[in-house]
Amino acid sequence: TQLLEQSPQFLSIQEGENLTVYCNSSSVFSSLQWYRQEPGEGPVLLVTVVTGGEVKKLKRLTFQFGDARKDSSLHITAAQPGDTGLYLCAGAASYNTDKLIFGTGTRLQVFP
Amino acid sequence: ETGVTQSPTHLIKTRGQQVTLRCSSQSGHNTVSWYQQALGQGPQFIFQYYREEENGRGNFPPRFSGLQFPNYSSELNVNALELDDSALYLCASSSGPPSKNIQYFGAGTRLSVL
Numbered sequence: 001t002q003l004l005e006q007s008p009q010f011l012s013i014q015e016g017e018n019l020t021v022y023c024n025s026s027s028v029f030s031s032l033q034w035y036r037q038e039p040g041e042g043p044v045l046l047v048t049v050v051t052g053g054e055v056k057k058l059k060r061l062t063f064q065f066g067d068a069r070k071d072s073s074l075h076i077t078a079a080q081p082g083d084t085g086l087y088l089c090a091g092a093a094s095y096n097t098d099k100l101i102f103g104t105g106t107r108l109q110v111f112p
Numbered sequence: 113e114t115g116v117t118q119s120p121t122h123l124i125k126t127r128g129q130q131v132t133l134r135c136s137s138q139s140g141h142n143t144v145s146w147y148q149q150a151l152g153q154g155p156q157f158i159f160q161y162y163r164e165e166e167n168g169r170g171n172f173p174p175r176f177s178g179l180q181f182p183n184y185s186s187e188l189n190v191n192a193l194e195l196d197d198s199a200l201y202l203c204a205s206s207s208g209p210p211s212k213n214i215q216y217f218g219a220g221t222r223l224s225v226l
Contacts, residue, residue, distance in 0.1 A: 042217030102154030
């Protein structure tokens with residue numbers, strides 16, 4: 001069974017601080033995605049990483065895929081209240097399906 | 113706004129009842145996936161439909177069933193509701209054939225089973 005564990009589960013920080021969210025598995029994934037979900041809405045895709053060791057940047061967000069494609073991290077620089085939300089990592093289960101295995105989620109609260 | 117619409121937005125049922133949730137996929141998308149998201153958890157894959165055929169199923173009992181229509185909209189049916197079925201049900205559409213395609217999620221249907 002493929003599982004994705006995220007840490008920390010909860011994060012409460014002040015505006016301007018940096019943070020890192022981790023997504024770990026014992027399984028290899030063909031690709032990994034990061035989503036942000038706000039209350040009352042569905043998850044919104046932030047990024048997809050495909051190649052082991054790949055690093056992608058989206059403004060103040062930096063995403064990295066582990067060399068072995070078993071783990072990933074999301075780093076936010078100078079967090080802002082607008083970054084508040086539930087961050088989810090999700091791995092593609094196999095090549096012939098869109099099925100996603102979601103992580104347990106990290107709930108981030110950024111205070112002004 | 114992803115173009116994926118789900119109805120109803122909220123629903124309250126009692127144990128043992130049956131429920132039908134609906135999803136209209138984004139224009140041009142022929143694949144629909146359904147996920148269950150319990151409070152404080154990540155979504156769990158229920159099943160996926162591609163061109164009206166089931167294309168993969170997660171670890172859910174047979175009382176969870178689905179349909180995809182010729183216009184690629186979809187229904188999720190749950191029979192004999194249990195308290196643990198209370199969750200946010202998410203529908204996601206993508207452009208097939210299924211192969212790591214980007215999925216676009218709807219806002220979900222919040223189901224409460226009393």
